[in-house]
Amino acid sequence: MKTSYLNPFGQAALNVLKNFGNITRISQKEPHINEIITNTRNQDPKKIDTIQELCYEKIRYYYTRQANNKTSGYKYLFSQALEEEDIISTHALLQAAAITYGTQSYEADTIINTITSILDVKLDQTTDTIMDETLNEYIDIHNTTLNDIILLINNNEIKLNELLLNKDKLILTYDDFIREYSEYLQHRRPENMYQAVCTSMKKHLLRALITEKLRNYMKTIENKLKQIEPATIITEIGHQIKKIQNAEQEMVIKRRYGKNVNFTSFDDDNPTKYIPEAFPPCVQKALHGIKSGGRNYCISLFLTPFLSYARLYPGVYARHIKNPKITDMDPTLTITEEEIIPLIYEAASKCKPPLFQDQPQEKQNINSKLGFGEGEIKYENSGKTPWYTPINCKNIKEQQPGLCTPCQDCKKIGNPLSYYNRKRKLLAKSGGKG
Amino acid sequence: MTEDQLLRMATREEIRQFYHEEYKTREIPKYITKNIHRREFAFDRIGKGPRDRFNQFRELKYLERTIKAKAPFAAYSSVALYDDPTKRSGWDGAEMVFDVDAKDIPIRTCNCKQGEVCPECLEQAKEIILLIRDNIQELGYKNIHYVYSGRGYHLRIQDPELLQTNSNFRTELVNYVLGAEVPELTGELQHFIIPFGYSKIYTNWFKYTINHLDKNKKYPGFSKNLKNDIIKRKELVNKNQWGLVRGEIKPTRYDKITRSIAGIHKELCDTKVSIDLKRILRLPSTLHYKVSMKCTAIKNIETFDPFDDAVPNFIAK
Numbered sequence: 132m133k134t135s136y137l138n139p140f141g142q143a144a145l146n147v148l149k150n151f152g153n154i155t156r157i158s159q160k161e162p163h164i165n166e167i168i169t170n171t172r173n174q175d176p177k178k179i180d181t182i183q184e185l186c187y188e189k190i191r192y193y194y195t196r197q198a199n200n201k202t203s204g205y206k207y208l209f210s211q212a213l214e215e216e217d218i219i220s221t222h223a224l225l226q227a228a229a230i231t232y233g234t235q236s237y238e239a240d241t242i243i244n245t246i247t248s249i250l251d252v253k254l255d256q257t258t259d260t261i262m263d264e265t266l267n268e269y270i271d272i273h274n275t276t277l278n279d280i281i282l283l284i285n286n287n288e289i290k291l292n293e294l295l296l297n298k299d300k301l302i303l304t305y306d307d308f309i310r311e312y313s314e315y316l317q318h319r320r321p322e323n324m325y326q327a328v329c330t331s332m333k334k335h336l337l338r339a340l341i342t343e344k345l346r347n348y349m350k351t352i353e354n355k356l357k358q359i360e361p362a363t364i365i366t367e368i369g370h371q372i373k374k375i376q377n378a379e380q381e382m383v384i385k386r387r388y389g390k391n392v393n394f395t396s397f398d399d400d401n402p403t404k405y406i407p408e409a410f411p412p413c414v415q416k417a418l419h420g421i422k423s424g425g426r427n428y429c430i431s432l433f434l435t436p437f438l439s440y441a442r443l444y445p446g447v448y449a450r451h452i453k454n455p456k457i458t459d460m461d462p463t464l465t466i467t468e469e470e471i472i473p474l475i476y477e478a479a480s481k482c483k484p485p486l487f488q489d490q491p492q493e494k495q496n497i498n499s500k501l502g503f504g505e506g507e508i509k510y511e512n513s514g515k516t517p518w519y520t521p522i523n524c525k526n527i528k529e530q531q532p533g534l535c536t537p538c539q540d541c542k543k544i545g546n547p548l549s550y551y552n553r554k555r556k557l558l559a560k561s562g563g564k565g
Numbered sequence: 566m567t568e569d570q571l572l573r574m575a576t577r578e579e580i581r582q583f584y585h586e587e588y589k590t591r592e593i594p595k596y597i598t599k600n601i602h603r604r605e606f607a608f609d610r611i612g613k614g615p616r617d618r619f620n621q622f623r624e625l626k627y628l629e630r631t632i633k634a635k636a637p638f639a640a641y642s643s644v645a646l647y648d649d650p651t652k653r654s655g656w657d658g659a660e661m662v663f664d665v666d667a668k669d670i671p672i673r674t675c676n677c678k679q680g681e682v683c684p685e686c687l688e689q690a691k692e693i694i695l696l697i698r699d700n701i702q703e704l705g706y707k708n709i710h711y712v713y714s715g716r717g718y719h720l721r722i723q724d725p726e727l728l729q730t731n732s733n734f735r736t737e738l739v740n741y742v743l744g745a746e747v748p749e750l751t752g753e754l755q756h757f758i759i760p761f762g763y764s765k766i767y768t769n770w771f772k773y774t775i776n777h778l779d780k781n782k783k784y785p786g787f788s789k790n791l792k793n794d795i796i797k798r799k800e801l802v803n804k805n806q807w808g809l810v811r812g813e814i815k816p817t818r819y820d821k822i823t824r825s826i827a828g829i830h831k832e833l834c835d836t837k838v839s840i841d842l843k844r845i846l847r848l849p850s851t852l853h854y855k856v857s858m859k860c861t862a863i864k865n866i867e868t869f870d871p872f873d874d875a876v877p878n879f880i881a882k
């Protein structure tokens with residue numbers, strides 16, 4: 132095994148690219164690809180004979196894995212015999228996404244996720260030696276400080292408490308490990324402890340380093356674009372990315388909503404259709420609009436978070452995901468634009484006077500509460516500001532007492548969203564419609 | 566001076582008196598005065614919070630003049646440096662702060678009511694700040710300053726490599742230093758098997774927390790039974806008999822404790838302050854009128870005693 136099995140940017144990988152020559156060759160038939168697929172153990176038969184087709188297969192693999200479906204049709208993607216094709220297709224995908232959609236796009240994220248999901252499997256099949264060698268292509272494993280990799284933490288590629296640090300030095304090698312900690316390991320075999328503690332850390336670190344590199348590579352490509360015309364084959368792959376994405380996503384959604392909704396197993400971590408009967412009194416009231424005084428509070432601060440979380444992520448309080456982004460739940464923003472925003476705008480127009488009539492700027496404020504900062508509702512703006520979570524009853528009672536006309540069910544909850552979640556389940560049990 | 570004279574609210578008259586008679590800008594630490602023109606200053610003029618913001622002072626004497634003239638309820642300066650503090654534009658790094666407020670310690674052992682502080686919980690706040698300091702130093706950070714805020718302690722880290730980090734990094738650092746997440750370990754490993762790195766930090770806080778739990782108080786994530794089961798085994802914990810503790814409580818319930826404990830750790834300091842890149846903090850040298858104590862830059866944290874070193878004259882008399 133070589134480091135180029137994992138690292139599409141090491142010297143070996145770059146040599147592969149150089150020898151391959153012109154990128155247009157990826158559409159040429161390469162019969163040996165098929166031979167390798169046929170010879171991969173436990174691999175379902177499949178016919179793929181160009182690197183271009185391999186690119187598309189990778190994206191399909193990613194979605195298949197996302198949907199928790201069987202991935203046995205993709206075993207060959209991790210074959211060492213296809214290492215060169217793997218490197219070339221990785222570069223082709225990165226270029227295509229960067230050139231066609233830009234680095235901040237949903238498509239670019241999909242490609243990054245595609246590549247790292249393949250990397251994850253490969254990392255599990257790698258020996259310690261290869262992992263060390265590959266790490267060494269990015270950092271000096273004998274001598275790396277927290278400060279050297281601080282950007283990875285800034286960019287959320289790795290968690291600080293996944294790292295084994297001694298002062299500010301990363302402990303990555305067996306020698307360092309023994310030198311620092313042997314006195315604490317009296318009753319245990321040092322090799323086993325090292326394996327247990329450091330191997331998963333090294334995987335995470337390498338994954339983070341490569342992911343960071345993927346992003347930087349895309350940025351370089353995007354910048355170069357201003358000077359050179361991209362190859363048609365790359366633009367073609369770019370368009371195909373979106374096509375596959377749409378097709379695969381439809382599959383995921385069908386899987387999720389196609390069957391009759393099963394009320395005993397609410398999935399509150401995913402988008403869920405509104406059940407207006409379960410809205411609490413305050414929301415019902417707000418949806419009818421209110422009279423001047425407190426309109427901003429009612430629409431932007433109260434209704435916007437409630438309606439967006441209720442539709443996209445009703446389980447937010449049960450989870451501890453930090454800083455969720457609206458595009459995590461609604462990447463194409465279709466639900467946001469077609470269902471959530473219209474409801475908010477309708478309530479706004481029912482206010483007296485209609486909210487946007489005298490305060491058109493309030494639309495921007497709504498966007499910012501949804502996490503789009505000062506920008507429009509677009510994928511690349513998502514997360515610029517926090518996605519406001521729904522206000523609790525206590526605050527509503529203090530700020531806008533007129534909104535709150537509690538009913539029996541309100542006694543059990545402290546937040547309108549909890550009301551909604553609880554009530555939906557009650558309605559379901561009592562056979563109410565949903 | 567009796568206890569009930571201490572920690573009481575100052576009158577408007579006393580606030581004025583403090584700024585006219587005993588206020589000294591030389592008690593503002595050097596790390597603030599040396600780049601005073603790049604920091605934002607804020608004032609609470611009517612006792613309703615720092616609403617007067619975006620102030621800039623080119624020189625210390627102008628700040629002094631303003632503070633003496635306004636005799637504000639409270640005064641603050643930013644942890645960030647700006648090219649233009651009046652617009653908060655040109656952000657150029659921010660200190661990283663840990664803010665332990667005695668009234669918000671989730672495992673206070675005193676009998677204070679909500680919102681109150683007393684010498685006992687103030688002492689506990691200092692204890693926590695020192696533990697935080699130890700963990701920060703373990704990571705190799707050196708440039709650490711302390712401030713007594715009036716109701717607790719600020720720890721300000723000023724190592725250059727930290728100044729430019731963003732909120733993600735700071736969230737990670739807070740979680741690391743406070744042991745606010747259960748260590749993610751592979752296979753059969755448990756946090757107490759690894760006496761180094763993050764696991765050690767988590768285990769140390771675990772011990773601290775268990776030793777400060779009170780049978781008669783409620784804690785989020787702990788049912789009564791769960792709480793009593795772990796309190797009963799405090800001595801085993803202190804003797805590092807972790808295997809026994811986990812076995813007796815049963816592994817799944819033990820796992821639950823590890824998560825709930827992490828949740829308590831996260832509340833030990835005000836995380837929002839730590840991750841905010843544009844935060845304003847109470848200005849050392851000024852008065853915390855709600856408790857009539859002086860916000861004080863601390864020279865020696867080990868020997869610092871707020872009741873000797875941070876009492877304004879109008880109370881001391």
Ligand code: SF4
Pocket residue numbers: 411412413414523524527528534535536537538541545546547550
């Ligand atoms: S108690 Fe809460 S949920 Fe019920 S009406 Fe009032 S604000 Fe809404």
Ligand SMILES: [Zn+2]
Pocket residue numbers: 673675676677681682683684685686687
């Ligand atoms: Zn107290």
